[in-house]
Amino acid sequence: MTEISKLAVVNPSAQIGARVRIGPFCVIGPNVQIDDGCELMNNVTMDGHTRIGQSNVFYQNVVVGAPPQDLKYDGAPTETIIGSNNVFRENVTVHRGTELGLGKTVIGDHNLLMVAAHIAHDCILEDKILLGNESLLAGHVKIEEGAVVSALVGIHHFVTIGKFSYVGGLTPVRRDVPPFVKFDGDPNEVRAINEEGLKRHNFTEKDITDLKQAFRKLFRTGNNITENLRAMAEQENLNGHVKYLYEFLQRSCDGRFGRYLETTRKDERKHRRFRTPAELRKKV
């Protein structure tokens, strides 16, 4: 049985599934699709072309699918796509994509986004991610599965956070975070293999030892990382996870400023013409 509060404003053309609960003062726009079993507490706002999967929970003041904070955006009908079983705590904001990016912002399944986390335009979040309080993702960021991002972390645009990695609190992340590691501090540094996180995700002892050895070779030999990567390329029979780590680092080293996704950037310099906020307002 779908329950919609009398004080909520739901556009008649919005598609609401079965067993959805919408609390008072929620505002749901016309092109929003909410699947079965979602729960919206009070004051949740959803806008734009937004698809929301099953059994998600949205706490107070969450805003989903608002236009991006991008001075190049001029009102294209881009999308926000959210999977199932996610929890969005109070004040979380998720923005829709932009035309020059992917055209959509995607969030997978089983993620927990804590109070006031922000997901900007064209971000991709895979599954089982934890985002701490007030963590900010700039545009075009990708977070792979099982990553833990602590509180007050700022992530630069086009950064990739590798799978099962851990980012410490208050860290300004300016370059790619490799998978399976702990990353922390300002200036930030890869600290160690995220052993606890890997154990929690049922990695075998063998995998963890292999990763630790690879980590020592890559980050603790005193040579620079490109030389260490070259040395590792000559090794055979690498563990699958080590191989993934190696390939990830290789990609990041190719990217500008250590950010692989920056190489996939579609906008050219002419697109980056700066519009004043007033000019921007006229278009949108």
Added chain:
Amino acid sequence: MAKIAPTAMIDKSAQLGEAVSIGPGCVIGPNVTLGDGCELRANVYIAHDTIVGRNNLIYANCVLGEEPQIVGELETDAKLIIGDNNTFRENVIIHAGSSRGEGQTVIGNNNYLMIGSHLGHDCEMEDNGILGNYVQIAGHCKLEHNVFLNAFTALQPFVTVGRFTFTAGASHSYSDLPPFVRASGGYPCKVRGLNLIGLQRAGFSPDSIDQLKVAFRRLYRRRDGKSIVQAVADVANENGLDEQVRYLLEFLQRSHQHRYGRYRELFRH
């Protein structure tokens, strides 16, 4: 024609301009003036004694003009004044002024305040500024026009940020940031160079930028062991300085009057 959602609550003493649009769940308190063409999305709360100019766009869950976060007694007649064409994204919180300062918080025109940014009591923000996500500006600060503060930038009370200045993400400054520069870093926040891209975008002439470059080098890349105070005095003694350079020097001279480089702190009462 004003468009007001049925679930919005508007005080009788509030004055609404023409073509105002007020979304569902908004609460507008006493003595609030909304200029023509303002658009309030859902659940915006405007407390009291607030003047909002024309064509402002206010997104969901903003709180404007609420009493300041000050410990101690407060007078209640303080206000918030907002100019025209500003954009306030979700969860922006701006406090009214207090009797400890000017009694009013003032925001100019054409500013863009991104998600979760906060302006404390008695702040003054001029025109064309951009505040990134979660920028936290403490009380009594002044932001001159065309500033660009990136995400998580935090300022101590009484700090002034000069015009056309850019800060990197997660910069925390306890002293004034001079005009026309790039600054970054936590404690201490350091001046790294001239904000050349910002100046080019703003249409500064190449000659003017060159003059600023020369002055900047003499002020911040000193090799003669003199203090910056002395360097400012040396440059200021020269004739035929560009108008912008002169402004930079005046700004620095003002800041240097205070022990920790916060000019506005001299007027504390």
